[in-house]
Amino acid sequence: QVRLMQSGAEMKKPGASVRVSCKTSGYTFTSYGISWVRQAPGQGLEWMGWISTYNGDTNFAQKLQDRVTMTTETSTTTAYMELRGLRSDDTAVYYCAKCSATSCHSGGIDYWGQGTLVTVSP
């Protein structure tokens, strides 16, 4: 079955960076893109960006594009999201999610990781 297993909770200070990993299994990794979505406490879902697992193409939310990097490692079927220059309003649960098509703008998001809580506090 399809599974996306994320790394554990992180606590960071303002200005630091965080890297969240997403180990996938149960499907052909390079056939479906990965999106990252975050959810601040008590708030809605915010799309952060997408990476093609086929060729590494990316597309990011404009507000984050200067601070976020998304990568994949095909040999281990793992996706990574790094966010730099952390601020208190980056405190959120971060989800990796599998697109139902090669690109997330050809299909919805059909499977989600369990989420990784990133807390940014002095």
Place this chain on the structure above:
Amino acid sequence: DIQMTQSPSTLSASVGDRVTITCRASQSISRWLAWYQQKPGKAPKFLIYKASNLESGVPSRFSGSGSGTEFTLTISSLQPDDFATYYCQQYDSFPLSFGGGTKVEIK
């Protein structure tokens, strides 16, 4: 960028009620719309794609309709397991965007 607006933000209903949630896009997205259900502390669950197609395993009491800029999610007979928050999402173009969510709570 395409803005997605859901209404209502909160909905109080009883088991057995018919429930309808509306999602509006700021420009036409054809039928490139998905719906998700999220329960507290859990990841969202994929319910519907391309506006009206039920994901495998989703109960038939859920249905979606609409095209262009206006869409609806309907639960024909609300069940106890359906009390949750529902989100629409457009995937017509990047950046992808979600609606603000509709919380369905017990009346």
